[in-house]
Amino acid sequence: MLLEEQAFPFEEKATELHELNAKRAASGVYDKWVKSSFDALRELRPVRYGKTEISEGVVDAIR
Amino acid sequence: MRSASQTSLRAAVAALAIAAAGCSTVSDGMSAMKGAVSSGGSSSTTSSAAAAPVRPPPPPVYDTPVNPATQRAFDDASRALRSGRVDEAERAYRAIAQANPELGGPHANLGVIYRQAGKVDDAVRELETAVKLSPRQPIYLNQLGIAYRQQGQFAKARDAYQRALAQDPGYAGAMLNLGILYDLYLGDTQRALEQYARYLSLFPNGDPTVSKWVADLKNRKPGPITVSSRQEKP
Numbered sequence: 001m002l003l004e005e006q007a008f009p010f011e012e013k014a015t016e017l018h019e020l021n022a023k024r025a026a027s028g029v030y031d032k033w034v035k036s037s038f039d040a041l042r043e044l045r046p047v048r049y050g051k052t053e054i055s056e057g058v059v060d061a062i063r
Numbered sequence: 064m065r066s067a068s069q070t071s072l073r074a075a076v077a078a079l080a081i082a083a084a085g086c087s088t089v090s091d092g093m094s095a096m097k098g099a100v101s102s103g104g105s106s107s108t109t110s111s112a113a114a115a116p117v118r119p120p121p122p123p124v125y126d127t128p129v130n131p132a133t134q135r136a137f138d139d140a141s142r143a144l145r146s147g148r149v150d151e152a153e154r155a156y157r158a159i160a161q162a163n164p165e166l167g168g169p170h171a172n173l174g175v176i177y178r179q180a181g182k183v184d185d186a187v188r189e190l191e192t193a194v195k196l197s198p199r200q201p202i203y204l205n206q207l208g209i210a211y212r213q214q215g216q217f218a219k220a221r222d223a224y225q226r227a228l229a230q231d232p233g234y235a236g237a238m239l240n241l242g243i244l245y246d247l248y249l250g251d252t253q254r255a256l257e258q259y260a261r262y263l264s265l266f267p268n269g270d271p272t273v274s275k276w277v278a279d280l281k282n283r284k285p286g287p288i289t290v291s292s293r294q295e296k297p
Binding site: 022025028038054057058 | 125129133134137141144145165166167168169171172175196197200202203205206208209212214215217235236239240243246247248249250275276279283
């Protein structure tokens with residue numbers, strides 16, 4: 001068995017655990033551990049978690 | 064090959080540590096692992112949905128014009144910010160805010176500067192001031208929503224985006240940001256899909272990134288937590 005194949009279950013487990021942790025945000029928990037899980041998930045599952053808000057770089061409206 | 068396996072193992076250990084760190088039933092014995100996780104890199108690969116052109120919302124109408132000299136100073140500061148001269152822009156916005164306490168724009172831009180510098184609490188303070196001064200300005204509300212989200216105040220972020228959309232129902236940025244909030248942070252798949260659909264309806268040629276998000280969301284297995292109405296702690 002290739003090493004990648006052996007590694008796959010660990011990646012899956014890591015993703016699963018990070019997702020479990022990230023879901024705590026929905027119950028109002030957003031500590032550094034939850035943030036770390038979101039950071040990890042952005043790399044592990046970019047389509048699902050690599051979403052960034054649209055932000056104006058400069059606000060032109062003076063009031 | 065070996066490194067791929069080792070990376071995966073490290074990722075699994077890191078995940079265990081992070082998940083355990085947040086769990087009140089885990090003993091202090093995890094502290095060594097926590098340290099390893101927190102010092103690990105947190106760079107991110109992000110999908111930007113901003114590839115599609117996004118129309119800025121129309122400004123609210125005011126009866127009295129802004130003093131031309133003040134407007135010029137504000138525009139100069141904005142040019143400085145756009146050119147990456149952040150310190151200069153910050154000083155200018157601060158001076159304008161001091162001389163014109165009725166204007167929200169300088170505070171809004173200070174909020175943007177602080178948020179981008181990772182000073183989220185300062186950003187929230189400035190953006191709250193901006194919104195207090197101009198409660199009908201959707202751009203300030205959108206910016207405040209982003210800052211609240213980064214702060215973990217998700218209910219407030221949702222309210223800010225909804226207020227932005229109440230002022231301008233076609234504001235694509237606030238629409239998408241609300242979708243992301245429901246999707247990732249409030250665990251409300253249905254509302255996320257509604258927002259993404261609204262956003263996509265604004266772009267006749269589509270937005271491949273957001274379309275991918277929608278497909279992924281629809282294929283997602285239902286999670287155990289779907290809380291969207293809970294009030295966060297301040």
